[in-house]
Amino acid sequence: xxxxxxxxxxxxxxxxxxxxFGLVVHPDIFGLRPLFDEHVRRFAEEWGMSTVAIEPFPxxxxxxxxxxxFASMPSKxxxxxxxxxxxxxxxxxxxxxxxxxxxxxxxxxxxAASTGIFDRIVSVYGMISLPEAWRGPEQxxxxxxxxxxxxxxxxxxxxxxxxxxxHDDIERLRETDATIAYYEEGEHGFAHDPSRPAxxxxxxxxxxxxxxxxxxR
Numbered sequence: 001x002x003x004x005x006x007x008x009x010x011x012x013x014x015x016x017x018x019x020x021f022g023l024v025v026h027p028d029i030f031g032l033r034p035l036f037d038e039h040v041r042r043f044a045e046e047w048g049m050s051t052v053a054i055e056p057f058p059x060x061x062x063x064x065x066x067x068x069x070f071a072s073m074p075s076k077x078x079x080x081x082x083x084x085x086x087x088x089x090x091x092x093x094x095x096x097x098x099x100x101x102x103x104x105x106x107x108x109x110x111x112a113a114s115t116g117i118f119d120r121i122v123s124v125y126g127m128i129s130l131p132e133a134w135r136g137p138e139q140x141x142x143x144x145x146x147x148x149x150x151x152x153x154x155x156x157x158x159x160x161x162x163x164x165x166x167h168d169d170i171e172r173l174r175e176t177d178a179t180i181a182y183y184e185e186g187e188h189g190f191a192h193d194p195s196r197p198a199x200x201x202x203x204x205x206x207x208x209x210x211x212x213x214x215x216x217r
């Protein structure tokens with residue numbers, strides 16, 4: 001079900017009666033769309049978690065191009081994202097809330113460790129370093145914010161062929177207390193969108209099992 005947070009940001013919600021945990025989903029750069037509506041439904045029904053996904057670009061049209069989305073990244077503010085994540089967590093109605101983010105959303109999952117909102121976090125091929133073209137005055141480095149929170153609460157799902165998470169960055173992440181699930185042949189986006197050429201069905205299934213086990217502890 002679509003709803004609107006008090007901030008004006010769109011969200012997709014699927015409540016589970018008496019759910020032990022809430023789950024907040026931060027989509028990839030393409031935002032809320034049928035793919036994530038289906039993920040929200042599946043996480044809620046199969047994982048037993050009241051689930052809310054937020055729209056990452058509330059100030060852009062739903063049909064904004066990828067170029068427009070990339071161009072808007074330097075003007076994004078971490079504080080605005082965290083505020084929407086907090087509202088989404090409250091919307092789950094659960095006292096214990098977890099988070100999963102994909103691609104750009106995975107980058108914000110690393111950053112969200114600094115907020116204390118979430119008990120456990122999964123970052124699915126999230127950027128470990130802020131891409132140069134995305135830098136802006138209110139965009140902090142993911143590893144810097146991860147260090148301000150509980151890195152041991154984070155599971156990072158990463159691919160060995162992902163150009164957005166270079167090996168040097170992965171090695172830097174290994175120096176934290178985060179747990180890494182590493183898929184040697186995985187390219188960016190190998191798990192969450194079966195329509196993408198990079199999709200790897202067996203790795204995707206394994207990655208989602210790991211994510212579920214991490215988030216439902």
